[in-house]
Amino acid sequence: MTEATERPSRQVTRQPSMADVARTAGVSAQTVSRALRDSPNVTPETKKRVLAAVEQLGYRFNNAARVLSSGRSHTIGLVLLQSGGYYSRSAVTAGVEAAAGEAGYAVSIATIASLDTGLMERSLSKLADQGVEGIIIAVPLISVTRKMEDITRDIPTVTLDGSRTASARALGIDQKEAGRLATQHLLDLGHRQVWHVSGPDEWIEARRRREGWQECLAAAGIAAPPPLEGDWSPDSGYLQGQILARIPDVTAVFAASDEMAFGLIRALREHGRKVPDDVSIVSVDDIALAAYCCPPLTTVRQDFYRSSAAAVALLLTGDDAGAAEVVVPASLAVRDSTAPPRSH
Amino acid sequence: MTEATERPSRQVTRQPSMADVARTAGVSAQTVSRALRDSPNVTPETKKRVLAAVEQLGYRFNNAARVLSSGRSHTIGLVLLQSGGYYSRSAVTAGVEAAAGEAGYAVSIATIASLDTGLMERSLSKLADQGVEGIIIAVPLISVTRKMEDITRDIPTVTLDGSRTASARALGIDQKEAGRLATQHLLDLGHRQVWHVSGPDEWIEARRRREGWQECLAAAGIAAPPPLEGDWSPDSGYLQGQILARIPDVTAVFAASDEMAFGLIRALREHGRKVPDDVSIVSVDDIALAAYCCPPLTTVRQDFYRSSAAAVALLLTGDDAGAAEVVVPASLAVRDSTAPPRSH
């Protein structure tokens, strides 16, 4: 009968609060607070009593109250695009969450359905309303509005492979290098021309990879053919492949994603063009299935997990206040979808 | 010079609060609160003044304060497993987030690195500490601890294709039916025996699919061969394929995931067994690349997005208090990896 029975009719059994713990442990609420946050000036004895009381009452601290009084939410926001490579989205989410969790931060996600500035504004508002202490924008590209800048003015922001606002720092995998690596590999094999199936033009990754391809060709004194545009999906790769298959002197293609390469290869084969005998293919991503394509794909590997973790670090440490542009390198995995051109 | 200059040295420029808005609009804070929440009893005129003041000051409401005073966080938690099919994880995240957003809820995610009850307890604690109003557990299977039940006692929980605690409701795609569909398709083609490469035994999806396979064979009066166990990855499919390829009378295999089917097919081909001429393959998932496998995969389609959205609905409406087990059906997509057995 340690319970006070003088409460007439509290309809809902309230969660125990710090005051309840304090009463049970016979100390003040402040001492409980200190004990639970490992403040230096608490007797081990007192701390033990507090912890026992916590255990006994099943106390959980109230996050809202903590946030309100301390002004810190210990939460960061993550903005993602719903469409487009689910592989990278998944890896980014995992990477951000792991790195944030490591640092004691929770992650609140906001997915936007399409590359629309209005949606983006609303997502940022939502996150800002939640009191996030930082935002990671993993959205490929979007024109930045004044309203967006208003919202993110007071909140540190890091952009992961996308556009950047005045206040945001950017970080990403070196996509131009990825395009260069892929193209150079094909040139090194002896190909005289490299075609390109790109991602959607509004994706900055797509643009950068295209630039890398163009620059690499230019450096070799080759005039780049017009790029064909896909939407990252295998279906779009198949579509563009049906065009490329009809152009006789195509011997090498750089596809901007593994998935498009899968479609591309099928289209080529259906038109009697063998990979890599007749046409060599290099793509980007190195998804798990890349090694199980027919033939296994030569592809540029991207470490999304690592770059996302780096984004969190950049956001939280915030050392590099000067709008730094950090870059994570990409590397080439050579398999069987590339070969020297047939001698003619 | 509308700014009051009488503040001597406020080091940090504080975010405007409701009181500030009230002062600017010439009303009370409570009226501001009502105006912003579309309470019925506010004059359009007053509301306009309030909104103007909000705009002018760039006011954003403080979520922590709102949560603290109203006791509602409007946030739900999502627990995911970091390893295993990134496709489903991505689809689940998107589905949950979309459905939750629709209902005005934010989503806080917690990823656990492995199927470990300790990690699970910590994740649930983290979410509970954040004050989530509901939790969706999208983790395949884990033995439920007393501590976990303690944590989730006061929080509604829905399990998505995983284990369930006493208090949790479960919902998922009908995995047993998926296994049955796949197996029956092979039997219908005339195969006399169907082998199975399953997912990891600790995944409930894997178990259910295996059960569907077993029951279907049993119904046809066939003794099921021992199942081979993979880990969902194409690599593991390749490994098990090397075993199956050495067994001469294997003519039909049910693989528990598309990715494993990719590996399996490669292994079979490397041993001179053609798909579907010598061996038919059916798998589960219908990922975007399934149609671009060589040959295109016959597979059981799963709508993760839909089932996750349903989970949110179940969690939020909470109609079905009686520990319901809701099930979303699966369907078969027939392509070219299956054929009648070679007549001998």
Next chain:
DNA sequence: GTTACGTATGTCATCGATAACATAAGCTCA
């Protein structure tokens, strides 16, 4: 013409933890 009620708005206490300040005890050293 007073009673009764509905509508618009204001006042005050409250949610739970914490920062800032206050106090009490114990210890050191001149």
Next chain:
DNA sequence: TGAGCTTATGTTATCGATGACATACGTAAC
């Protein structure tokens, strides 16, 4: 031994929005 410091703990005000209750005004009804 008492000034001065350190350490452990208590007290009080505060964060910002909201629920409950209070008030003021208008209008309809008897």
